[in-house]
Amino acid sequence: TPRGTVFLDGDDVCDLPLERVRASIGYAQQDAFLFSTTVSRNIAYAADDDLEADEELARVRRAAREASVEDDIDQLPEGFDTVVGERGVQLSGGQRQRVALGRALLRDAPILILDDPLSAVDAKTEAAILQAIDEEATRRTVILITHRIAAAKRMDKVLVLHEGRVVEEGTHEELVALGGHYASILREQELTESLESFEVDA
Secondary structure (H helix, E strand, O other): OOOOOOEOEEEHHHHHHHHHHOOEEEEOOOOOOOOOHHHHHHHHHHHHOOOOOOHHHHHHHHHHOOOHHHHHHHOOOOOOHHHHHHHHHHOHHHHHHHHHHHHHOOOOOOOEEEEEEOOOOHHHHHHHHHHHHHHHHHHOOOEEEEEOOOOOOOOOOOEEOOOOEEEEEEHHHHHHHOOOOHHHHHHHHHHHHHHHHHHHHH
16 A cells, blocks of 8 residues: 555554554455354454353354344354355355355454445345444444445445546535436436336236
8 A cells, every 4th residue: 555545543554563454444355255164153253262152152143133144044054053164155145245244243343344245135135234334334434345326325425436447436416416427327226126126016
């Protein structure tokens, strides 16, 4: 990172110990990596080592609930003690993504980076995850990478990338009024949702 471009609580990250920078960030990948261990241990990967077992399980369940995956986990053969297999093969793509989201939510870092956490979920689950993101944004900085306008519109500031470059920035309302790339994506998504709703009604 070039000096003078990224700051953490006013300090240039170039001047901070790497351990502090890493400890300050919770990150959920779009292509979630899970370890060949239990669901519980996958979510608690970043938890404090000195937590009591009951306290850790309570935090794991809360994180899973916020990531809208608790009910899915309870349906597994051994619940939270189910071994997910190599890279999480026992889970669907959406479940793996939400387990990784739970892991990021459990980590009490001041910055939360979410890489397209809605790409493999249905509309009901999307709404629940967006509510959890709203709650997280009240107590820490959330950086959300998404193609979904329904998610982007909730952010204080939106950066629009096109071919690897920032081409627009502003609030949801400002970008809609601008009538550029963002507004075009919004119209496309609204049309798609309308067509899907028409097909269901038909």
